[in-house]
Amino acid sequence: MTTNSRTILLVEDNPSDAGLTERALAKSRITNHLVVVEDGQEALDYLWGAGAWAGRDVADLPALLLLDLKLPKVPGLEVLRRIRGDARTRRLLVVILTTSQEEQDIAAGYDLGVNSYIRKPVDFNQFASTVEHLGLYWLVLNEPPPKTE
């Protein structure tokens, strides 16, 4: 598969899920560097070089943000809202990867400008396949947005 140096930021508070996602990405031969943060605040800190991520080059935006919705501190949808509200991250590719199938969550996600909404299947094989499709599409097929000025 394609090798990409650009980072994938995974916001996931469940280490098991994070591990599985990492494993799925690996199985799909997506070699992008994976950064896992465990809550919404940390995700924002990473993007904007704040908190524990102070000093990080904020110009180096992740190629893809995989966002869970149920997160400690700042919930997933709020993270999305803030990302879309900031000029630096407005065009960031965000894919909600969640267990929730609630319509209101899906609707709210799209309203806030999410690029894709993916439900995590229970079956790992299916999950792995999903992650593979996801990576292929967003990181290879999809033309990434130009960097914001």
Added chain:
Amino acid sequence: MSLTSETSPDFRVLFESLPGLYLVLTPDLRIVAASDAYLRATRTRREEILGREVFDVFPDNPDDPGTSGESNVRASFARVVHHRCADAMAEQKYDIRRPESEGGGFEERYWSLVNSPVFGEDQKLTYIVNSVKDVTELVRLKQSGIERDKLTVELRGRAVRMEAEILQGSRELEDSHRRRELLEAFVEHAPAGLAMFDRNMRYLWASERWLADCGLIDRAVLGKSHYEVLPDLPEHWKEAHRRGLAGESLKGEDEWEALDGNTHSIRWEIQPWGGPGTDTEGIIIFSEDITARKRAELEAQKFVSLADHSTEFIAMCDLNFMPFYANEASLRLVGLESWEQLLRTPVREFFFPEDQRFIIEEFFPRVFREGNAEVEIRFRHFQTGEPIWMIYNVFYIKDAAGQPAGLATVSRDITRRKQAEEALRESEAQFRTLANAIPQLCWMANADGWIFWYNQRWYEYTGTTAEQMEGWGWQSVHDPEALPKVLERWQVSIATGEPFDMVFPLRGADDVFRPFLTLVMPVRDRDGKVARWFGTNTDISEQRRIEEQIQQLNTGLEKLVRERTAQLEAANRELEAFAYSVSHDLRAPLRGIDGWSLALAEDYAAQLDDRAHEFLGRVRSETQRMGQLIDDLLQLSRITRAEMERTPIDLSTVAHGIAARLREAHAERRIEFLIGPELTAKGDARLLEIALTNLLENAVKFTGTRAHAQIEFGQTECAGERAFYVRDNGVGFDLTFANRLFGAFQRLHKTSEFPGTGIGLATVKRIIHRHGGRVWADAQPDRGATFYFTLGAP
């Protein structure tokens, strides 16, 4: 009239030929003369009775022990002698002896008698003329109750007439010399027309009455032929004369056009006359103008007929207040059984004892004073004693001389009217009691709004008096602020006749104003004009209070409902949050278990033996089953909560879509879907697709053992309702367990045979119920199953 003829008429013959029944007696009651008619009627012969005492000739009937004939008639003669005036007996039973030649014994006879005195020049009583009339037939008729009224008229007329005749005639019978003169005078002045003719119909003699009737006054007729004098005499009269001259006695009635041009009714008799032992020497013609009598009888007859057929109470009584006439209706009304009973019953007995003094002492005198009088009074029914209310109208009747002769009444039964009045009075009294008893205030006003009556409650509530309230006085208990509007509306009603309906305050005796609902209805007369107003005022303060209470309770209730709704909404939100948690939090560990089991199997494949791999496979399949369970539960919960939106749906198209997916998912199987065309319905598209998916998935699942699965979706009629069905040729099930079919987690098959969570049909049932429809199943083990559902009213 002067007797100027050379031929002296025989007055004895004349007397004896008179059509009436006359007997002339000496004061010691010896018979001196009798008319032929008398002899015929009493079946006696002149030579046998002349000179004998009258009661010797006419003894009482020894077979009739109750007879009073001789004593009554003897008393009558005694009265004539004593009072020196005529004595009449309207009706006396006096049987006569039948000749021995006819078997002897007595014949029943009734007589009407007039005994008249005849005085000589010295004013001494010389004769008594006994003039009688056989009324046997009439009495019998009367006894049979038919012609009693005719009798009354007849008897009176007869009696008066005969009396006059006899008085006139009998004076002539003093002695043989005087007798002739008396006879002359008698016949001359007799009220009847009499004429005596010889064999050639020449006038021998004629009475004044005859001459007058024939228009022959002042004409010398004696010795002239009757036919010469009256050349236009009808032929049948001449015929009668010829028969008389041949020795026949004739009588009859006829119409006669007199010279005055009027038609007269004439009663006539022709008697042949002649000396003893000789042939007929001529005829005597007796004629009587009965025109007036005829007319009177006719009138009387009309009256009697009218009275008899009248339904009014018509009756007459004499001056002693003894009845002598009453019509049928009267007898019926008071329950008298017969005419005889009536004649015996004094008028006073028609009344109740307490009314009798008034009638006799006050009312009848008023009738005599004023000519007539009227009173409403009760008659007493003679049999039942029941009161009969009458308008008793009485007038007195006069005789020819203008003297009161009795009383007559034409009265009317008003019992019904009285009862109606009584009922009205009672109902009025009841109404009044009611009006005073009802809790409302009520009142009545004239058409112009002037109030003339209030019930007791009005005065009790307002603490006012009738004097204060009368007319428009009610304004004093009104709220001055509300009064102008009340007056305005009330005036409009009075002007238009429309009912009045308004709520306004009225001041009570305690000075507190309370709201009253006032309704006023017009009472209209027959022409539709308002005759009066009937108003009620209902105290609605209590009602108002209750309404306010209800209002408060309602407000409280609404608040409660809002609170409860909020609580329920909160609970619902919690439930949603819970479902969200289930969805998110429960699935995540499952994915972990599955994922890491797989990781173990993959990364340590070499170290694990087959058994370990099998165990890991079990871990994974169980994990996936639980994931499915969670998904299904979430769907069931979402279905319950989801908003419904009914739109027209083409279920055929939906079913085709589902079928395509299922065929693809089970590509290895041979599944035939038979989907009816144009199965349209109204419902929630998303929910119905879920239901249909569940049903079709089930059908696919339970036909898994069939080489050729057939699944049908169609519609049918069920109890007048359209039902859709999904039919398969699968394993079916035992209907005994069908009641468990639609419950959540209920399964009829082993998981090893047919995997499933047991939530699918529960979901279907919820969806159908939310549409107001029904769902049921029909199946047999191994013979397929059919699931039916309806969608309720669209």
